[in-house]
Structure formats: structure tokens, C-alpha cells
Amino acid sequence: MTPTITISDLHLSYGRTTALDGITLTVNGPRIHGLVGRNGSGKTSLLSVIAGFRQASAGSVELDGQPVFENATALRRLCLIRGSGDSVDHDWPTNRVRHALRLAADLRPNWDDDYAQALVDRFQLDPRQRLTELSTGQRSAVGVVLGLAARAPVTIFDESYLGMDAPSRYAFYDELLTDYMEHPRTVIVSSHLVDEVSRLLESVILLDHGRLLLHEDAEALRGRGAAITGEHGAVAEFVADRTVLRQQHLGRTTSAVVYGELGPTDRDRAAAAGLDVDAVPLQDLFVHLTAGADQ
């Protein structure tokens, strides 16, 4: 059974700054959830409270009905990997990659040592290297290895790709998806690179100014918009009474991204006008929805 995280009326303040403002949300699995939102919207704060790193100012987070904060049993089932740096313990400057792996093997009940070694090879890490001497991208890769090989029932990656180059990031996405298929669990991925991670996501949690803007099935969210491509005049006529998020022109061809669901009649009309209708990149919807919330 994959666990269920129940978040009820969660508030978190840092002094006068309100980071989380009454979030109520149920996160379950097996599913890969994407946590998105603009800078400062509260993603890291929310994940820190979910993983028991921080105590909420009010409200609660429960894992299968048990509070997570200072609850060792619940915390053993949760693994949060934050941006580069978490794998480096500055109190132990001589620690090496292999020490971090050994520590994780001791702490994580589902740790898979063979998989960890395979990931170390894939990310071209040297187990003998000191953690303090790794580049930012290499430190992130260590975090990714720790997070994946832990196989925690709730696995959370918070901007875990910081400093990783594109081949390494895509290796991470590939590994995450393949390992998730083999070992389904509840995964939360927080990322600014919405287009890059969107193919992984089954659900999207969107935060804005510490509030939950939406939690929706990724397919349903994609269906909230459409990309219309075809001859300039035909596209202009089709989108005339719609919210256009962006348009591009190439010669006599125009591609317009519109917000709002297209029904069967709309699709028939588009086909009759010789227009192609495609899914909208989640990034476009995300920009639109968060801009709308600002207004």
C-alpha cells in the first residue's frame, strides 16, 4: 500500500513572512506529483513540513493518519532530497561519496545497493571523492542517487537537479520514471523546469503566494488549453473569441496557444478549417494561471 499524505489547513510563518497560508491537500500514490509555483510561492516550505524538517505554525501533516513531525516511524518512510548541498555534511569535511552511500544504506529500510552502484556509474561519480570537493551538479547527482536508491514509499525531490547539465538531468528523469514503474510509490517532484519534467507528471500541485491554486490530474490540466496551428487567417478567426496565451508566425502559418477546453464541436470546426489541434505545454498553462492569480 502506498501511503497517503493528508495536509490540513497548514500554515507556516517565518517571523512576519507567511510562507504557507492554509493549505489543505491529499497526496497519494502510486503517482508522480509535480509541485510547481513561482519563486517564493512556498514549495520548499511545504516539502520541508511534509518531510518533518520543519514544524508547521498551525495545521497538520499526517502520513497514513500519523503526524510526521518528530515521528521516527513516519519519517523512515519519507525521503526528501533538496537542491545540491544536502548530501554534504560540513561537520565531516573528510566524508566521501561512499560514506554518504553507506550512511543511507544504514538508515533506509528499502535501500538497494546494486541500484545505487549502477546510478553512481551512470552519473559518473567517483565514490572516493570528498563531498566538499564535488561540483554543484555532482553534489546534486549524489542527492539523486540517495533519493532513488532509498526507494522510500514517499520520495520527494525538491529542485534536485540544481547545477546538473542537460544529459544528467535527462538521466535523472529516465531513472526516476523507470524505477517508479518497477517500484511504484508516491513521488513529489518540485521543479521550475516544468516542460522538462512534464512528461513524468501524473498530477500537478500549483502553489501561489503560499496557497494552493490547484491540484489536478496532469492530463485534465493539459486539456484546459490547446495549440492551434494552420493558415494565419483561419487561426485568427478560430481564436478570435478565446484567451490567447501566445502566438507565433512563420510565413503564412500561425500557431496560437489558447486557454479553455475545446469541445467536440470546436474540434470539428478546427478540422473543417484545416487547423491542427495539439496539447498545450504545461509551462504555458502554469505561466497563465499564476499570472491570473497575481491579477
Ligand SMILES: Nc1ncnc2c1ncn2[C@@H]1O[C@H](COP(=O)(O)OP(=O)(O)OP(=O)(O)O)[C@@H](O)[C@H]1O
Ligand atoms: N528561512 C527563512 N526565513 C525567512 N523567510 C523565509 C525562509 N525560507 C523561506 N522564506 C520565505 O518564505 C516564502 C516561501 O519560500 P519558499 O522557499 O518556500 O518558496 P519556493 O516556492 O520554494 O521558492 P523558490 O522557487 O524560489 O525556491 C518566501 O517569501 C521566502 O522569502
